[in-house]
Amino acid sequence: MSVIEVSDLRKVYGGRAVVDGVSFSVEEGEIFGILGPNGAGKTTTVECIEGLRIPDAGSVKVAGLDPNTDHDRVTQLLGAQLQESELQAKLTVQEALELYSSFYERPADWRPLALRLGLTEKLGTRFGKLSGGQKQRLFIALALVGGPRVVVLDELTTGLDPRARRDTWQLIEEVRASGVTVLLVTHFMEEAQRLCDRIAVIDQGRIAALDTPAGLISRSASSTVISFTPSRPLDLRELAELPAAASVSADDRDGRVSINGTDETVNAVITLLARHHITAHQLRVSDATLDDAFLDLTGATT
Numbered sequence: 001m002s003v004i005e006v007s008d009l010r011k012v013y014g015g016r017a018v019v020d021g022v023s024f025s026v027e028e029g030e031i032f033g034i035l036g037p038n039g040a041g042k043t044t045t046v047e048c049i050e051g052l053r054i055p056d057a058g059s060v061k062v063a064g065l066d067p068n069t070d071h072d073r074v075t076q077l078l079g080a081q082l083q084e085s086e087l088q089a090k091l092t093v094q095e096a097l098e099l100y101s102s103f104y105e106r107p108a109d110w111r112p113l114a115l116r117l118g119l120t121e122k123l124g125t126r127f128g129k130l131s132g133g134q135k136q137r138l139f140i141a142l143a144l145v146g147g148p149r150v151v152v153l154d155e156l157t158t159g160l161d162p163r164a165r166r167d168t169w170q171l172i173e174e175v176r177a178s179g180v181t182v183l184l185v186t187h188f189m190e191e192a193q194r195l196c197d198r199i200a201v202i203d204q205g206r207i208a209a210l211d212t213p214a215g216l217i218s219r220s221a222s223s224t225v226i227s228f229t230p231s232r233p234l235d236l237r238e239l240a241e242l243p244a245a246a247s248v249s250a251d252d253r254d255g256r257v258s259i260n261g262t263d264e265t266v267n268a269v270i271t272l273l274a275r276h277h278i279t280a281h282q283l284r285v286s287d288a289t290l291d292d293a294f295l296d297l298t299g300a301t302t
């Protein structure tokens with residue numbers, strides 16, 4: 001059953017459509033990712049879902065409700081971690097958790113949440129004295145404290161150190177296991193690949209692709225990466241002309257060659273090396289990553 005339905009969503013600023021006909025639906029219990037280059041329209045899209053912006057055209061439904069006309073009911077079932085939030089500097093962590101709990105009819109117990117997010121020792125600390133990563137963890141707790149059916153996390157782990165990031169991923173998996181639907185906007189490909197069941201790639205206000213992480217990788221023009229160090233220098237132009245070779249590069253420092261292509265390219269590389277009597281040291285053939293697929297789909301850098 002879909003819990004979020006976005007149909008032909010459009011939002012225009014200054015005569016420019018920054019969201020231009022976006023449609024997708026998110027199933028109950030799914031972790032759904034939104035990826036896209038800076039300015040692609042991701043935050044605008046999720047803020048329409050949260051009822052913070054009014055669409056110029058199209059429709060958004062959360063559990064069958066319109067986030068604008070049914071704002072109060074949607075607020076009860078949707079938790080949101082906003083991208084650049086601020087709280088009163090003097091509010092302590094505990095006061096913030098208690099305050100947000102009081103907004104909801106059936107809040108979650110904030111204490112285990114605080115423990116899970118490593119905030120227990122900071123309960124008495126004022127917001128203004130928290131580090132960037134601690135503020136981020138508090139915002140994740142505040143998004144979950146209402147016991148939401150749907151949680152929207154915009155740049156979930158930006159600013160977190162690697163340990164806190166991995167802990168947060170585990171927490172999100174637990175949140176999903178408890179039946180909560182997660183909508184995740186992220187720039188971290190590893191995060192999207194690890195957590196998301198499906199991903200919508202948004203580029204210039206439109207959906208460029210919507211698939212599982214594995215589906216996005218396999219549909220990319222360069223789903224296989226071949227790398228090796230040749231026993232003697234090799235003409236890269238010859239490699240670039242091989243069947244289905246999408247890109248070829250060589251590391252200036254150690255001469256290691258990398259080719260993005262398909263299984264067909266792997267066979268052609270091996271044949272070419274044999275023909276030139278070149279040995280491939282440390283030959284590796286691996287699947288492309290979501291990073292490669294993202295670059296293919298958007299032509300952008302993250």
Ligand SMILES: Nc1ncnc2c1ncn2[C@@H]1O[C@H](COP(=O)(O)OP(=O)(O)OP(=O)(O)O)[C@@H](O)[C@H]1O
Binds near residue numbers: 014018037039043044
């Ligand atoms: N209130 C606004 N008024 C005018 N333009 C806006 C407004 N909000 C967003 N935009 C523009 O809309 C476009 C999409 O912005 P949005 O914040 O949705 O992108 P994003 O994909 O979330 O980007 P990022 O990854 O950088 O956070 C950008 O070009 C932005 O400048």
